[in-house]
Amino acid sequence: MTAEPAAAVRPRNRKQLIVEAGATVFSERGYHAASMEEIAAGVGITAAALYRHFPNKYALFAECANVTADRLVAALDDVPPDAALADLLAAVTRVTVAHRAAGGVYRWEARYLDRADRRLLKGKFARVVGRVADAVRREHPLPGEHLRAVAALGAIGSITMHHNSIGRRRVEDLLRASALSVAATDPTAAVADVGLVELPARPVPRTRRSEILAAAIPLFERDGFAVVTNGMIAEAVGLVPSGLYRYFPGKADILAAACLQAADLLTQAVEHNLRGVTDPLAALTATYVAYSFEHSALNSVANAEVVGLPAGLRRPLVAAQREHIAVWEEHLREARPDLDTRQARVLVHAGFGVVVEAGRHLRWQDTPEHRAAVAALFMGALDL
Missing domain, CATH: 1.10.357.10 (Tetracycline Repressor, domain 2)
Structure with a gap:
């Protein structure tokens, strides 16, 4: 048996x-x-x-x-x-x-x-x-202890937002030091060049395609990417739903195009604001913070949704981000020759994490004081 x-x-x-x-x-x-x-x-x-x-x-x-x-x-x-x-x-x-x-x-x-x-x-x-x-x-009895705590936690949490390979002990030491530096930073301290940066003006929607981009992002941010339909976007620009397909295959393509447009604006701003400055990291920081406040709705949607885009749409966005980080890496390693390439990237992302969490804490209320505070905390994350 x-x-x-x-x-x-x-x-x-x-x-x-x-x-x-x-x-x-x-x-x-x-x-x-x-x-x-x-x-x-x-x-x-x-x-x-x-x-x-x-x-x-x-x-x-x-x-x-x-x-x-x-x-x-x-x-x-x-x-x-x-x-x-x-x-x-x-x-x-x-x-x-x-x-x-x-x-x-x-x-x-x-x-x-x-x-x-x-x-x-x-x-x-x-x-x-x-x-x-x-x-x-x-x-550290300085102003804004809750803002500094949130920003310090944002520096640590940034490790979940990228795939840079680095040893566990090394990254723990690096993130802890970055977070400690953020916590000890006075958010009311002025950052050099913070008031001097310029961002390119947003393109005026002159074509149907640009109107669609301008209308879609607020809908994505308000209702959620999954909830918004092509019909809702079409209605916002006065098209019948089928008319949208003459310009974009679908809403994923709209999001990708909007992100690429914003990335191009950031690239232009970085190139402009780095000309002739004595402190390139301060200028980079101020530019990135200004960009983040200016495009808070798009960044909010992108942080949540870009990871789920098809690989073909996501690839150009990843390439644009890597090019941007390469600029940071170059200037950070000049200021801190003790860092290798991987460590510099981790710290740059830590700064990005500070901006995300501090900006959320401030409800992205765009004031000179808020921009200056977030810029100071970003510089703190770089532990300069």
């Missing part, structure tokens, strides 16, 4: 494995491009087995976002109440770097979660920021 094959043993931590795989796929592909089938394959199970743990993609995404926040809360709870700021930031850095591949979920939680889940998650992150802000206030 032939024995029956032994039944496969279900791992006790299968739900945890699903969450880990889900967070990674969401981070790499974006919420809408990710599929439950792809996540299930990453765990080695069928989609049907995955649905026994999570009823739909939203439920899994919400769990991934909560796990991200819970890890940070738990890491800080393990640090004594009177611990030094360096110890708090070291704990946050260890967790963030260890789960770097899954950290992109945080960038999109506010866009995709419903109001109740967003409120729950906001409370968890507020605990993290509050704990760091208390230590910042205690050790």
Whole structure:
């Protein structure tokens, strides 16, 4: 008599494995491009087995976002109440770097979660920021301790926004030092050349194609990329839905074209504002901050949605970003010859992370004071 094959043993931590795989796929592909089938394959199970743990993609995404926040809360709870700021930031850095591949979920939680889940998650992150802000206030009694705490955490969280390869210990040390420098930076300190930068004027929509670009981004930012339809964009510019296809194959092409247009404006601004300056890093910083405030709606949409664009549309955007970072890298290594190429890139991205989180904290209210504060914190992230 032939024995029956032994039944496969279900791992006790299968739900945890699903969450880990889900967070990674969401981070790499974006919420809408990710599929439950792809996540299930990453765990080695069928989609049907995955649905026994999570009823739909939203439920899994919400769990991934909560796990991200819970890890940070738990890491800080393990640090004594009177611990030094360096110890708090070291704990946050260890967790963030260890789960770097899954950290992109945080960038999109506010866009995709419903109001109740967003409120729950906001409370968890507020605990993290509050704990760091208390230590910042205690050790560096300067203005804006909450802004500095948010910006320091943004420097650390930036590691989830790029794929630069660097050793774990090296990147932890680099990010912790950057965050400490941000926390100790006076946001009211003036940055050289911050008031002198110029941005090219936004193109006046003179063609139907440019009208479509100008109309689509506010819709994407307000309603969400997935919700906005080609018909809604067409209506905003006075076209019938089918008329849109004469200019763009679909809304993904519209987003990609808008991002490329903005990247070109940034390139022009950098070339102009670097001419004849004595402090190129200050000029670069002021330019990037001005660009971020000027194009906050587009950047918000791009940070959440570009990762999910088809490779052919995403490739030119990635190339434009790399060219921009190469300029930063050149000038940063001139100012800090102790840095190698990988370290310089990590610090540049840390500065970008500062701008994203500090800008959000300031609700992207575009004032000279806000631009100056964010620029000062960006320079702090470079640890000059």
